Structures are given as structure tokens and as C-alpha cells.
Amino acid sequence: MADANIRAAIATIRALDGYDLNLFISFSSNSLLNKIAFWSYIHHTPLYYDKTSKDAFISSLISMKNELGDYTLLPYGEQQLRWAIAEKDHLTKCGITVPTVDVNTYELISDKESFVNLCRKFSIDVPKNGLYDKTKFLQKFVIKPKKLISSSSVLQSPKLIENEKSLSDLNRMDLDLDLHFTQEYISGPSIYYCTCYKEGHNQLSFTQINLHQQPNGKSVIKSAPYELPPDIVIKIDTMFKEIGWDGVVMVELKKDLSSQKYYAIEANPRFWGPLQLSIDNGANFPAILLGFGNRINTPPEARIGYIWLAGYLDGLKIKLITSSEFQKYCYVEDKIKFRDVWFRTDTFCFFFIELLISACSILFGCLWKLKKIVE
Template structure:
């Protein structure tokens, strides 16, 4: 069963495993969902919200596993994956292809990650940790901008989840405003130096502490254009330096499963560790198209199969999320930051003929259901 079926990463998992003749049930808290529209989804189910009804969600899963004889659960979002791993004993006869919750929080908790990185001399931004905003004196901050990071992206309160967020304060006034947010007022967080530069990621799969494969990509267009979700990306060979840093962390944690290690690289080329996502990532389909089929590889190691042969990356393979790219274009056209010539260039790039190395993330001729589903909901 693949959960969080309205995520594009969920669709990538469903298509990957469907191509390998797995029988797949999809599920989400919504009445219908993107991956549920795939021809590889044999059945779609709606469950209680894991965020606001965590106990009902766990009970629903227990019933569904028994009713449908499910042998593996694959959650996609941070909330559902952590909630399931926290309750792993409830699913004793079902494979959960993740590390245990203690191992996950070694990496997913950003303060734990900073301390681990420092042990292995992996560069991190200058960091100060606070139990809550009451501990921070505004006079402690001498240089702006600064980055405010809650210890965790999703905060478990014991009976429900609280969304948090990372914020960049450019001056004292912004800092004061952000510190009023409940996840800073009442919970621990970090203040980090802002690192100029661009993002870089290492995507990987580990089997009981041992690396199986690494992958990387470059973002070519994002939504919004200033930085955000990738709408056009290209497969690249991963940097050896970033592989070495990532390997130190993941081996130290005895990692198992997939992970995305995020860095910020300065204009001078120095890479600073930012965070580790302990689950599948948004542009997963690009890795699959480029020859690194992470969902199938995870399935194989989770069922005791041996991975066969060398895996090679088809460098230059591209992935385009068409409707996300349309949003990118719309934002550019509305913005006063771009000249007429820049806007014309963006338009010509958007309508350019296919180049033979770009695949659409959602729109696939052999599985049109998700594209029709997305289009229908896009214009609602």
C-alpha cells in the first residue's frame, strides 16, 4: 500500500512498482488523489488524517492491512512515515521499509544533525540553540540575515502534529515577528548564520548502514522562480565530496532506507550541511527515468532480494512538471522584476519543442489518468 497518494513522489513509487508487476493499493486522506488515478493503482482508499486524527489513522491502517493482506506500507510524507514508524509494533506482519524512530530522529531532528555533523567535521552554519524564544535576547544577534529553524519540520505533540517553518529574518523587526510563532515561543529551535549560494542534494539508498547507490540532480527552473519546488531538473553525477560527507553521516547513524541529504554551496564552492529528509523526495521520478529506480531498489532490499549489477546514471536526463512550469511562467509574466525581453525568453523556453531528453513527471502516454486528474483539479 502506497500512502499520501496525492503527492507526486507517491505517483512515482506507484508507477515504479507497477512496472514490476506489484499489486498496489493507494490511499490518502482525500476522497480522490493523483496516484489513485494511475492504472497501476488497483484500489484507492480514503483514511483519517494522520495529522489531526493520528489514532484513527493507525487503527484504519491495521484494519486495511488485515482486510487486503498488505505486505508492505510505503508512506511518503514526514507525518505519515514518522507516525507509522512510531507505531511499528502495531504492524508486525507488514514490512515498513524505514529505519527505527530513534535512528530517524538522529537525522530528522536538525539540532541532533548539527551535533552529529560537528563530530565528523562536516561544515554547518554557525548555530545557536534555544529551548524557546524566551531564552533568546535580541542583542545576541549582531549580524543579519539569520535563519530560524525549529528542531523538527513536523512537531509531535502527543495527540496531533504541529506544522513548523524555517524563516529568514533580515532585520531585528522581522526577528521579533517570527519569534511570536508558537513553534518558537513554546519549543526548541536554532538560529543559524545565513549561507549565500545555491542548493545541492545527494539522494541515496542504504541497506543496514551500507550505501547502495547515490544520485544527484540540478534544478533548472523552480516555483516560485526565486527558489522553491523544482519544475524542471536534470540528472547529474553526484559530487564525490558531497558523497563522502553524506556517507560519514549516514554510516554513523547506521541508516537504512532512502534519504536526501541537502547542502548549501557558497559561490566559492564550500558546502554546508542543511538537513536530511528521511523519506522519498519530490523529484523522485527523475532518478527513475535516469536509471536509478529507488522504489524498486528499496522494495528489493526490504524483501531480502539481492541487487544485481552496476547502476549507472543517464546524465542529462530531464524531468518537467508541466503545470508547475506553467505556474513558474505565470509568476514571471506578472512580476515587475523581469524585463520584456526576459519574459519573452521565458515564454519561448516554455513552448519550445521537445528535445528528446525531457520527460513529463505526471503526463505519461502509457498512464494518462494522473495527468487528467491533475488538470481537472488545477482549474478548480
């Protein structure tokens, strides 16, 4: 399911390139852009999965099994992964391995409210409840869906309310507020604690600090290796050991710049967008997940940073439309060389095409903004 998260997918393919396995790439549509992004690695006819419904998705996975034989489904895409986990026993009998936990444990971690409550149980700090006054903007806050529900009245991802405009946009949405909760906004950088567990035991971990993020809390566009305080790591590892977690997970925290405290925000139990950063720095999560071991050896002095240049252009468009700002934080560390996720020999062509598409998108965004002003 490469197009469910193409930056994570290309990082995975690079990490597994050279291992003794057959790697097949699947897409949800016959997009030329997808084929260009993965051109260097499409050695077989691309496969296609159907994401229109749960039944159609499961059926398409089984159809691929009939064509390929037994295979392992790598964890991308929130909705598709939930569908696969819900039918995990059936898929296993069919010869399809889904390397993660059962559906109840998955939802415990992936659903926003249950994750926050679990963190409290293990004395991991979480943000306080936010203040939502429909009549006026009082302070920054984040509104989140309590759990994933496919409905127009439920947000599909958290929304940052940072000014009068974003509050007005929120008020215009026909949301069921009983299915949401709010938290105060923590002013500080986002930290990802990335881990692969086996029956609750930490097999591999890597931490990154996110230096630049698109407006409105969207994608990370620049990040670097980081070290969390040991007591925070111990609490998180203890929590996942207690629930017997299997597979990869990324826990997002925020560091409050005034108090220097760390607050747990959410967890994504699947491969994350800036996965390339951990792989460039020697933490091969895809290989560990598949049981191959970690063969990448990067000397400590060769620390690599992550950057996604086209993401800045996409962020400018978001800024034009929402009036939100980029989230930028300084983190000074010597000997970090930043590498773009696409500006590499295997994806040069896609790098330039994506930049061009993003630039055109900004132009349309400017025209849209001008139209609004004229009106």
C-alpha cells in the first residue's frame, strides 16, 4: 500500500533493498505519479488494492495472495490497517501476515482519547483540557476526535485552533462535539519516539525532534536525531510492555519550552512519514519488523537530518488558505547533514516533478486568495 504514505514507503523499500526477499508494491490507483516515485523498484507488474470499503479491501488482499502466494502486509494507512487487523485471523489463515496487535489493542493506542487515558495511568504527562469558547478566541487549543469514525461530523485528524480565523472555520463545521475533546496547545517542538516491540519488549528505538512542520499541524518537513530523558523512555516502554505491544509504533510528544516538560500527544501504530531519518541514522525498523535484524551501520559522527523540500511549498499553500503559520524550532547540534527524502539517485525524477506540482499548487492558492479578496 505504497500510496497510503509514499514517503514512509520509499524509505521502507530502500531499507529492505538488498535483503533476500521479494518486495511487491501495491497502489490504490493507476497513477503515473506513483509509478514515477517508485520507478527504480518496480520490478514486477504493480498490484492494486481496493480501499472503497472494508470488504473490497480484504477481497483485494486475498486476490493478491492468490497471485503472489503468502506475504506480509506492511503497516501503512490508518483506515486500511484497521480493516486488515479486524480480519487478522482470517487473513492469517489465507497466508497473509499482518505484523501488529489485535484490533482492541490497536485501537487503545491509535484512538486519541484512549491513548491519553492510558498515558495518565502510567504517569506520563498529557496536555490539560483546552478551552473552547465559540464566541471568541481565548488561547490556542487542539480539538481531536475521540476515536476514528468515518463521518462528516467527526474530524479525521486533530485540528489546531490558533487564531480567530481557525476558530471561525471550526464553528462553521457541523461537528458532533460529543465525539471530540480539546486539549491545551503546548508551545514547543514535537518529538517522535519511534520503536519496534516484540511481545512488549523493545527491539529497536530511535528519537527525533521535528524542527519545521507545515502550518495547521500538518506534515513534518525538517527533523533531526534527538535523545529523550531516560525516565520518559522508561515510562513509555513500560506502558507498551504492560499491554504486550507487537510491531512498530511512533509516540509523539511535545516539549514545553517554558517548563521543559514533555507531554504525550498521540501515537501512530504504523510507519510514520519521516521514517527515512531513522533509517539514515542506522535504525532499520522495516528489517527489524520482518525479523531480519538491523544491518545498517552508521558511525555516530555521521548523523543525518531529514528534510522534505516540496513539503515547504505545500506548507505555503496551507498558510495561504488557513492563515496559519509554520511551526519552527531551533535545535543546534554539530555534524548533522540534512538530506531530502526524494533528492536521491533512485528518485531524482520524482523530486523535480513533485517540486513543480507543489509550485503550481501555490500559484493556484494565490489565485484563490486573490479571488477571496476581490469578493
